[in-house]
Amino acid sequence: MFNPIAIHLIDGVDIDRPMNALTLTHDLHKLFGNFEIAFEPVDSQPHTYRINYIDSDRMGRVEKLPVTVSLFITPNRDVEPPSPELLRIHSAIGRILHLSAAGEYIDEFIRDLEEMESGEVMQNGTTRLDDYVWFRLGAMSVH
Structure with a gap:
């Protein structure tokens, strides 16, 4: 719906590929799954993201956010990094859910x-x- 071209990235067995995976703490995983936090790309720094709550005025913060992180990329790139496109779509969905x-x-x-x-x-x-x-x-x- 937000990017029809991206549907192939998570269609069928492709949903279980590393590009659709993140290692997060239990609390962050729950927040991410509920579209309460998002990974926003940091300009001109590949695989670097600012992680923050969708609602920047949120009360009852579980995690101390925002933080900026650079994702670890294996030297021979035998493990795909998370898809920047999927992270952008996730962020857009979170913002729409929050604002609406x-x-x-x-x-x-x-x-x-x-x-x-x-x-x-x-x-x-x-x-x-x-x-x-x-x-x-x-x-x-x-x-």
């Missing part, structure tokens, strides 16, 4: 799905069964 407040909506949707998968349906009729059914039908058509 869509992230909160998605988090609520996922919590609702998890409650339904555990068999919890609200008696007051607020359970989003239609969303759950459409989501599950979509997931089934992908497999």
Whole structure:
């Protein structure tokens, strides 16, 4: 959606290639996976990034950010470095989620799905069964 040309970078088995991998602490991995932090390239310095929270005014910081890091590249380059393009796309998604407040909506949707998968349906009729059914039908058509 953000870069149709980049879809081949994570399509099928390519998603498990080193260019789509980062070694992070548990806390940073969770923040990265939730689109709460991003790697922004540092101009004219290859494989060097400024890591910071998407929301620079964020309260309750788990990690002391921002930091600037240079990623280790093996001398013979037998291990691909993380893809700068995928890091840019990740950053863009994080900014859109933050600025649009869509992230909160998605988090609520996922919590609702998890409650339904555990068999919890609200008696007051607020359970989003239609969303759950459409989501599950979509997931089934992908497999």
